[in-house]
Amino acid sequence: MKQKVNTLKAVDCKESHSGLVYNFGAGPAMLPREVMQHARMEFLDWHGAGMSVMEMSHRGDDFMSIAAQTEANFREVLAIPENYKVLFLQGGASSQFAMVPLNLLAGKNTADYFHTGIWSGKALKEAGRFCKVNVIANENNSMLSVPEAETWSLDPDAAYVYYTDNETINGVQFPNIPDVEDVPLVTDMTSSLLSRPLDVSRFGVIFAGAQKNIGPSGMVVVIVREDLIGHAPKHIPSMYDYAIQDKNGSMYNTPPTYSWYMAGLVLKWVKEQGGLQAMERMSHARSDSLYQAIDESDFYNNPVAARYRSMMNVPFTLIDDSLNEKFASEAKDHGLVTLEGHRSVGGMRASMYNAMPEEGVDALITFMQEFERTNG
Ligand code: PMP
Numbered sequence: 001m002k003q004k005v006n007t008l009k010a011v012d013c014k015e016s017h018s019g020l021v022y023n024f025g026a027g028p029a030m031l032p033r034e035v036m037q038h039a040r041m042e043f044l045d046w047h048g049a050g051m052s053v054m055e056m057s058h059r060g061d062d063f064m065s066i067a068a069q070t071e072a073n074f075r076e077v078l079a080i081p082e083n084y085k086v087l088f089l090q091g092g093a094s095s096q097f098a099m100v101p102l103n104l105l106a107g108k109n110t111a112d113y114f115h116t117g118i119w120s121g122k123a124l125k126e127a128g129r130f131c132k133v134n135v136i137a138n139e140n141n142s143m144l145s146v147p148e149a150e151t152w153s154l155d156p157d158a159a160y161v162y163y164t165d166n167e168t169i170n171g172v173q174f175p176n177i178p179d180v181e182d183v184p185l186v187t188d189m190t191s192s193l194l195s196r197p198l199d200v201s202r203f204g205v206i207f208a209g210a211q212k213n214i215g216p217s218g219m220v221v222v223i224v225r226e227d228l229i230g231h232a233p234k235h236i237p238s239m240y241d242y243a244i245q246d247k248n249g250s251m252y253n254t255p256p257t258y259s260w261y262m263a264g265l266v267l268k269w270v271k272e273q274g275g276l277q278a279m280e281r282m283s284h285a286r287s288d289s290l291y292q293a294i295d296e297s298d299f300y301n302n303p304v305a306a307r308y309r310s311m312m313n314v315p316f317t318l319i320d321d322s323l324n325e326k327f328a329s330e331a332k333d334h335g336l337v338t339l340e341g342h343r344s345v346g347g348m349r350a351s352m353y354n355a356m357p358e359e360g361v362d363a364l365i366t367f368m369q370e371f372e373r374t375n376g
Pocket residue numbers: 026027091092093094095119164166167168169188189190191209210
């Protein structure tokens with residue numbers, strides 16, 4: 001008997017990525033429209049290769065050129081010095097919670113960790129499986145600010161100092177790079193890399209999961225100073241050894257090829273917009289206007305002290321928690337989606353990465369004011 005096969009139909013996808021909503025989700029997040037359109041154009045046939053990037057061998061010349069271009073774009077946009085390697089790995093940013101201690105302890109048994117929110121909390125818990133963790137936190141541990149330098153008690157024997165530049169869930173961001181002198185500084189910039197210029201030479205390791213400012217999920221980018229590579233103990237898994245990943249050009253196994261390609265397009269877009277200075281200007285414009293709207297209202301509240309407020313993720317509460325559901329649902333009707341706060345903190349959260357247009361934030365503010373007028 002002939003079996004009925006469900007065939008995929010060729011669809012006219014001219015308008016399928018209509019982008020009619022502003023997505024305020026924390027990640028995976030909005031990608032620049034121009035990038036999505038470009039990827040769609042190249043989707044079935046990349047530069048005459050007769051196939052999609054998704055279908056290519058990672059070892060073929062075509063993909064090798066894509067990979068090299070992405071790295072070159074990264075180096076150019078972030079002005080990454082020669083003595084740093086750029087690795088494109090899997091396992092998400094969370095994999096680095098283990099890879100950092102496994103590769104950087106180098107015979108030492110202690111590391112300093114700033115605890116400023118949920119992600120640094122997860123990182124230091126994981127590090128605790130491998131070494132003694134010296135925690136630097138504010139006395140009340142409120143996760144609403146960053147400890148000021150005069151309160152730090154850094155361990156003189158620490159192999160490295162670790163901090164989460166931007167705490168995506170509680171919306172707390174370091175106002176500047178902590179000064180830790182010669183101890184290697186490690187930072188999780190998952191939700192802030194590419195949002196402003198950065199002096200890479202201040203760091204031992206910078207890592208970022210791709211799914212916010214870099215591209216689709218499935219990849220973590222690790223920028224690591226050369227001299228910190230090659231000190232992992234022999235017994236650790238090969239996939240977790242920076243030296244093995246570096247020696248194999250991040251292709252010890254099959255890499256996340258499509259995410260790698262998309263990151264290259266996003267970086268090209270960043271360059272075309274005017275680079276990281278332009279990203280910073282846009283980011284300030286977005287977050288300044290939203291914080292201002294929140295501060296001018298008695299109906300909405302953001303609990304973070306102004307100096308430590310995140311430029312990327314703005315959590316806020318409504319005067320009455322019972323209105324949360326109505327707020328999110330009516331916002332959705334206005335094309336403003338994924339505004340619900342993280343399950344661990346409740347309330348609302350507006351994540352505004354590089355691809356969020358200013359009009360999206362203006363639309364959110366207008367909606368918030370109207371919601372306050374009718375529910376306040
Ligand atoms: N660190 C930060 C600051 C994050 O925001 C996230 C994800 N939201 C992670 C780490 C974990 O990333 P992943 O899911 O890629 O492991």
